[in-house]
Amino acid sequence: MALDHILLGLLREPSTGYDLKKLFDGSLGHFWAAEQSQIYTTLAKLEKDKSLRSRRAPSLRGPQRRVYSLTTKGRRELRDWLRQGPEVGDQRFHYLAQVFFLDELENTDKAIDFLVRLREHFALRLEALDRVDAELVEEIPGYPDTVPPDLFFPVLTLSLGRKRIQATLDWIEESLARVRTLGEQATDAGGPPK
Amino acid sequence: MALDHILLGLLREPSTGYDLKKLFDGSLGHFWAAEQSQIYTTLAKLEKDKSLRSRRAPSLRGPQRRVYSLTTKGRRELRDWLRQGPEVGDQRFHYLAQVFFLDELENTDKAIDFLVRLREHFALRLEALDRVDAELVEEIPGYPDTVPPDLFFPVLTLSLGRKRIQATLDWIEESLARVRTLGEQATDAGGPPK
DNA sequence: TGCCGCATGTAATTAGTTACATGATTTC
DNA sequence: GAAATCATGTAACTAATTACATGCGGCA
Numbered sequence A, B: 001m002a003l004d005h006i007l008l009g010l011l012r013e014p015s016t017g018y019d020l021k022k023l024f025d026g027s028l029g030h031f032w033a034a035e036q037s038q039i040y041t042t043l044a045k046l047e048k049d050k051s052l053r054s055r056r057a058p059s060l061r062g063p064q065r066r067v068y069s070l071t072t073k074g075r076r077e078l079r080d081w082l083r084q085g086p087e088v089g090d091q092r093f094h095y096l097a098q099v100f101f102l103d104e105l106e107n108t109d110k111a112i113d114f115l116v117r118l119r120e121h122f123a124l125r126l127e128a129l130d131r132v133d134a135e136l137v138e139e140i141p142g143y144p145d146t147v148p149p150d151l152f153f154p155v156l157t158l159s160l161g162r163k164r165i166q167a168t169l170d171w172i173e174e175s176l177a178r179v180r181t182l183g184e185q186a187t188d189a190g191g192p193p194k
Numbered sequence C: 001t002g003c004c005g006c007a008t009g010t011a012a013t014t015a016g017t018t019a020c021a022t023g024a025t026t027t028c
Numbered sequence D: 001g002a003a004a005t006c007a008t009g010t011a012a013c014t015a016a017t018t019a020c021a022t023g024c025g026g027c028a
Helices: A002-010 A017-025 A036-048 A072-083 A094-100 A108-139 A149-190 B002-010 B017-025 B036-048 B072-083 B094-100 B108-139 B149-190
Strands: A052-057 A065-070 B052-057 B065-070
Touching (some): A002 A017, A002 A036, A002 A072, A002 B094, A017 A036, A017 A065, A036 A052, A036 A065, A065 A072, A072 B108, A094 B002, A094 B149, A108 A149, A108 B072, A149 B094, A149 B149, B002 B017, B002 B036, B002 B072, B017 B036, B017 B065, B036 B065, B065 B072, B108 B149
Antiparallel strands (some): A052 A065, B052 B065
16 A cells, blocks of 8 residues: 555654644645545554554643654665555546546536636646745745755655646646537537527 | 446446446546456446446357446436536545655665656556557547547547646656756765765 | 644445456357 | 456455544633
């Protein structure tokens, strides 16, 4: 499971399940999601396997925290995962499955509607990534030409996220144009749309 | 579940579990994967829900086939799914998770190796999509300017697939250049690489 | 007083994968 | 006679989601 390995990677810096969840919602969020409950169960499993160890630590407020850190075994597993090469599992794109069947809707206006909503969604996602980028500009002098070593690869993933969303937005524009042409043809041939 | 809806969409043309699997490996393959066993269990569930019905039909060779087709209820569910707007669930990109932690490997050569392998993979994928495209050119006179209505939206999804892979390949080239620069800096500062 | 954020967890369910079972027909 | 393709299914397991339970401390 990849979540296993991601947690091992993140825990090169000791942390808690609660704080790890924030990393998912933040920096890794644009290519991986994990529920809080799944993080806790996976951490417990990894500790049982001796890939992680944990100790209790007091909290400033609220209950005691459980701080996890990597063991030698865990670090080995992390490296093995990376060395074994890219894992390119099949992706599932729900919205593309929907596009595939969009001819099922009564007329092209509904398809246009769908694509417009899709565009709104990706525009928001792009803005979110741009905000992350803006934060980096503020925090790191010389960014994007110079990046501290520990951020080098994370920044690369951010870059792909933006490129891919941009490609998707371009495709939506192009598709909207095509669907509009289709709609006009139908109107010309079959009278006014309802 | 989206697989439910995909099967409903595909079954506007009656078909069997066996043949549906081929559609996944073919046209839908670039954005959705499904195992044969999952297709069978989902079809059975959908029939129990009365969204599909099936009848037995003889086979030219091998055992009897079970041909599924949409019911009125199934068609309504398909439309509801599309009308409710884009489903943009969080995606999980295993290889990006790996890139995120690539600094764990001993030196930049290993990271370059990783990216080169990634490039090979996506180059193959792009070739596969190009072959699909080439088939369409042969089969459809006027493609890509004119597309029969039932292929219009499927062709759109194909188009996004190619754009996204192209964006990913561009990103890999750019990333390789950046990692190489990083490697040279390390060499200049810390002696020859091992 | 009641809500928000902190913090950890369990239980139930759904979705998806892997492995296995069965048997016919065609092709080499 | 062996391997590939046709064809359907079940069982066991793993991954992920949703719902629920608990309780502290600070703030309005």
